């Protein structure tokens with residue numbers, strides 16, 4: 191196996207370069223399109239976590255284009271791939287816009303697998319609205335994980351939001367109930383319900399989410415107005431399974447893609463958008479309170495290539 | 496029941512019928528399927544490429560063993576190569592040296608370091624060691640409290656930092672305290688960080704220089720995608736790691752990151768996290784991981800879980816009862832409880848080869864664990880007399896049971912019907928197998 195590791199090392203040395211550079215280098219000075227170029231293109235797509243299906247489709251698209259004579263030079267191939275991905279992602283480019291005049295309180299329910307960044311993302315979004323002068327309430331419906339309530343409370347303090355909690359181990363939907371009641375009584379503009387991290391395959395825990403949603407909509411008609419699924423950009427193909435099963439269980443209305451400040455590209459979002467057509471609301475780019483941006487398809491593709 | 500990769504490979508070789516040897520052409524075709532399986536499992540693209548080449552070289556010209564089909568032969572080679580890459584046998588955490596032995600956990604944000612630190616504490620308690628928890632994450636809100644709470648849950652002692660202390664100082668002071676307190680081990684929880692964050696990587700290097708951890712363990716999320724190679728490689732190059740703990744293995748991630756990380760660091764995967772609770776830490780088995788990555792199910796884990804959950808004595812008693820036709824609803828409930836010990840029905844089904852793929856999307860895997868809980872509640876709401884003889888359960892009793900268990904009369908009716916059917920089935924069983932049903936077997940699920 192020695193040869194194996196040697197070759198691998200050499201191969202990996204390359205991945206430290208940025209995607210843009212790689213794509214440019216790939217096409218630089220090339221006058222013709224050969225199998226090598228297609229292979230390298232394929233590698234770039236895979237390494238961004240674009241996945242087997244979408245990558246195969248894209249490469250097939252290039253082949254078709256070559257056959258038709260549409261893609262005579264490498265530059266055109268590059269533009270073609272970018273445009274294809276952009277087209278998919280643009281359909282997901284729907285920033286959240288809230289009509290506070292007609293919806294009050296506007297209720298967010300935030301869900302996702304363990305450690306994806308739910309609590310932090312709530313802190314960041316709440317901060318944005320709070321800075322706009324909105325009155326925000328945060329409900330700690332993660333009653334399971336050690337110190338989850340304390341973590342969220344620190345965020346609520348930072349943001350200047352009202353905070354609703356119960357003791358550890360209590361029923362999360364009871365916390366949701368309290369939060370809605372308090373929001374109504376206090377004339378709050380926004381409510382965020384943080385939920386415990388859970389793997390999408392755990393049926394009983396998904397049932398628990400359904401119950402929280404049920405209680406929220408019973409107490410406030412039309413709510414939860416946004417069911418935000420938080421996905422970690424370092425996740426691979428499993429993110430598709432996450433998105434599907436959370437969506438099936440409770441109907442996800444928006445996605446936040448976190449941890450894009452690392453070296454992971456978050457390419458899974460392409461396949462998810464293509465298949466599920468869920469709007470991508472935010473991207474997380476760090477741990478600090480301001481490290482949240484609206485999703486922008488052009489920027490995203492630019493970072494991808 | 497067979498799995499999709501095997502069946503795809505069978506199909507490939509069928510097309511190329513009649514080969515006693517694996518030839519370049521038929522291997523190439525078949526390895527394309529293996530490649531897709533690995534990529535779908537999130538094995539890094541470059542790792543896949545190198546791996547496929549090495550398998551190809553080994554496979555060409557091999558005789559197909561008489562007992563195997565060409566597809567099985569190839570899978571055998573693929574598995575062997577993967578297992579050898581993965582490290583062959585299990586590797587323990589090193590505990591030699593003078594106490595307190597420092598063990599440090601590092602990794603990306605949210606991968607499970609804090610939880611794993613507590614799981615390790617529990618693990619070492621079981622080995623009659625005295626662990627000391629050291630919270631060196633001063634950044635994330637309530638990170639220290641999180642470790643403290645987990646420590647309290649386990650009754651494990653914990654170093655309490657002052658608000659002004661930096662991570663290195665915490666570790667140094669904690670070591671003094673651990674020495675005084677006579678602790679065997681220090682479990683150091685560090686903040687989540689990006690492998691490209693120079694300042695925070697330097698922080699870890701300084702702790703390493705001063706504290707000299709016996710083991711630096713990289714905690715990695717089993718759901719990680721292609722980036723796993725960059726993360727693992729950086730942590731290994733910039734800090735140096737001794738092993739890996741793979742967390743969140745209780746989901747449906749195929750876990751190709753395991754192969755990628757092993758390939759780029761050549762460091763052993765020592766343990767796996769299989770749940771949020773503190774007892775959800777298991778030994779890593781390379782051969783099981785290989786099957787999982789290839790999408791071939793994890794029968795061994797399933798069998799082991801079943802063995803752990805099923806009490807043999809109880810099973811034998813049960814067998815007797817069945818033969819005597821005195822299997823009551825109480826026995827039925829016992830069985831349900833034993834099954835629940837194995838984990839959620841869903842997670843059990845996921846371990847059966849081929850089943851997840853075949854069933855998914857058709858809603859058939861949506862086994863409701865709540866149903867089991869309901870069944871238990873219904874049985875609990877019956878009187879012992881009723882449990883022993885369901886014939887006496889009339890309409891008003893049914894209503895009472897439904898109310899008592901928070902279910903409906905329909906659910907009670909359904910359970911009684913299922914139970915009656917099960918009894919009937921078992922009677923037939925025991926008629927066929929008068930000699931007994933094998934050791935430790937439980938009729939419903941064997």
Ligand SMILES: Nc1nc2c(ncn2[C@@H]2O[C@H](COP(=O)(O)OP(=O)(O)OP(=O)(O)O)[C@@H](O)[C@H]2O)c(=O)[nH]1
Pocket residue numbers: 302303304305306307308309310311332335338385386387388420448449450451452473474475476477481604605635687689
């Ligand atoms: N680098 C980076 N880290 C992030 C980002 N978002 C969250 N994190 C970090 O990821 C870790 C987990 O974040 P949490 O907000 O606690 O995640 P969670 O989904 O609430 O976790 P559970 O409640 O335990 O399931 C923390 O260390 C956060 O600081 C991001 O966009 N970039």
Ligand SMILES: Nc1nc2c(ncn2[C@@H]2O[C@H](COP(=O)(O)OP(=O)(O)OP(=O)(O)O)[C@@H](O)[C@H]2O)c(=O)[nH]1
Pocket residue numbers: 304305335387389602603604605606607608609610611632635638685686687688742743744745767768769770771775
């Ligand atoms: N399902 C499952 N969840 C896990 C496992 N290990 C940890 N978790 C959960 O993952 C989430 C993050 O775990 P933490 O221990 O807080 O992770 P961390 O690496 O310390 O996070 P930071 O300190 O923010 O970087 C929590 O919700 C844990 O309960 C596991 O093996 N399986």
Ligand SMILES: [Mg+2]
Pocket residue numbers: 308309310332338384385386387
């Ligand atoms: Mg949280």
Ligand SMILES: [Mg+2]
Pocket residue numbers: 608609610632638684685686687
């Ligand atoms: Mg932590």
